[in-house]
Amino acid sequence: MTVDTTTRPGLRGTAALLSAALALVWRASSTLAMIRAATALVTGLTPVAIAWLTKVMLDRLVTHAPTAQLLGVVLALAGTVLIGSLMPSIADFADVELSRRTRLTGRRELYRAIGRFGGLGRFEDPAFQDRLQLAVSNGPATPAQVTTNGLGIAQGMVTVAGFVVLLAGLAPWMAVVVAVTALPTVHAEFALSRQRAAMMLQLGHAERRELFYADLVSSVTAAKEIRLYGLGDLFSARMTDELRRINRAMRGMDLQEFRVQSLLTGLAAVVAGGGLVWAVLSARSGQLVIGDIVVFTAAVAGVQTTLGSIIAGIARTHQALLVFAHYQHVVQAPADLAPLPDRPVLPVPPLRDRIELRDVWFRYGPSLPWILRGVNLTITAGSTTALVGLNGAGKSTLIKLLCRFYDPTRGAVLWDGVDLRQFPVDELRRRVSAVFQDFMAYDLSAAENIGLGDIHWLDDRQAIVSAAEQAGCHTTVEKLPRGYDTLLTRYFSPEDTPENTEGVLLSGGQWQRLALARSFMRTGCDLLILDEPSAGLDADAEHEVHTRLRTLRGGATALLISHRLSAVRDADTIVVLSDGAAVERGDHATLMDSDGPYARLFNLQASGYQPAVPELRPPTGR
């Protein structure tokens, strides 16, 4: 794991984080923020006013002041107590509501930022995932925590300032002693908050693993294998191990905090006790009157308690800011797909001529092996190109580059001669439709599962039905209990139909047809990519999909990946990818004549032995 610099952001960094957190709260609700600030000011002044009014009342009582004056101060005292006791409820309400609204705004801005990540690289970076996890789980709550704690600090400062003024009138040295004893507390609290924030980041990794095992044990997707292979206990044990590790780290931190707090409380008690002895002795010698002792005691206790809470508030704010730093890191992350320097950004024109991969080299990380090694490949506009090759040859990787989920490590992908990096990525993707090998099965209705292929037509039932017809799944969907409105999951239940509360699960091949229908929603796209579109289809369906592909793609350029070579023999061009390079290309007849790797694989499948994965061997014993 990389060392995290956000645990020590420095003074300027802290100030920037603070203003960003406060700005987020202000965006969430400026009115509530102002109400909360007002309650902090009033609450801060209340204890000082009470102490002072108590002193005045006692002095008037001792000096036998007129009843009206005495009652006046009693009424003022009662009014102050009343206002003071109302403030916490108002502050609590404002805090909770402000926190709710800030979380909403924070989450919205965070997910908008995540949506702006154009590529996939960040999602595969464990260090970034740790930050992301922290940003998602705790980040949006931190600005409200910063504000509440910040106002608590301001409120405490008002109280301390008031008490120090009162205390300085009686014993200036005591004000100095109380302030000096606060210094070790400040230091200790800062150190603790830094440690806690660093621990949270480190635990993020363990928490993700714990969540991973917890999800596995309770997920319907994993339920079959877990039961068949008897993995439940293993995964539960791993989950509890992670949880134990997390608890151990947190317990260690709590204990350390407990020890430091106890020491500091002891120090404060010694100072307060010493002060009280002095005050009592001074009163006996006539230097102080009874009201002075009340003010003195209230001021020492008030200053110490409030200083304690100010310091704890600063530490909590500091810690919340350190967590907020991860949120900011994610929200402000620069574009992960950098445009080409010194080249203009261009609108994406409709594909007229060809897509070309020119000497493309690619690896998923600097320390990972090369997956594509100098691929040169031309995909002619309006034609069907099939990409074939053994498992791991790099076929899916190549289409990920075409969709610009990653940029080539070396070389370029050109769209009618223009480097893909010169196009706005969203615009490029609007010209592409795809069925990925690991396509999504959404826990939504059948109509939505198809309509998501083009959200502009999400509510257009006619467009959805027509896409389903093209993919050959219209009849299947129509026969579902609620037709296109049937929920394709048993994870949720339909909200509006109490008499029919169960969703329906589809078979693998049926899901694949739905994914195909989803890709057909995007009519008028320039490039249609089908990565193993027929792997889960029965023989009839496979034949139908491939024979109809020419009409289905409606003039678009098609790129087809399949292990069933009979399915791609009609393609205009077949490209064989081997070990990260395009080793053969041509139409079926040409490649068969040349008797190379394609012909060998084709003959192997045609001979009756038709594995979907040609090189797959039966597992050997260990």
Ligand SMILES: Nc1ncnc2c1ncn2[C@@H]1O[C@H](COP(=O)(O)OP(=O)(O)OP(=O)(O)O)[C@@H](O)[C@H]1O
């Ligand atoms: N996100 C990733 N991070 C790191 N390595 C990856 C990633 N995705 C794929 N690889 C590696 O890249 C290589 C090529 O994978 P790819 O999925 O492109 O092969 P393929 O030709 O589509 O294989 P198959 O026929 O099995 O689908 C594999 O060795 C795989 O381990």
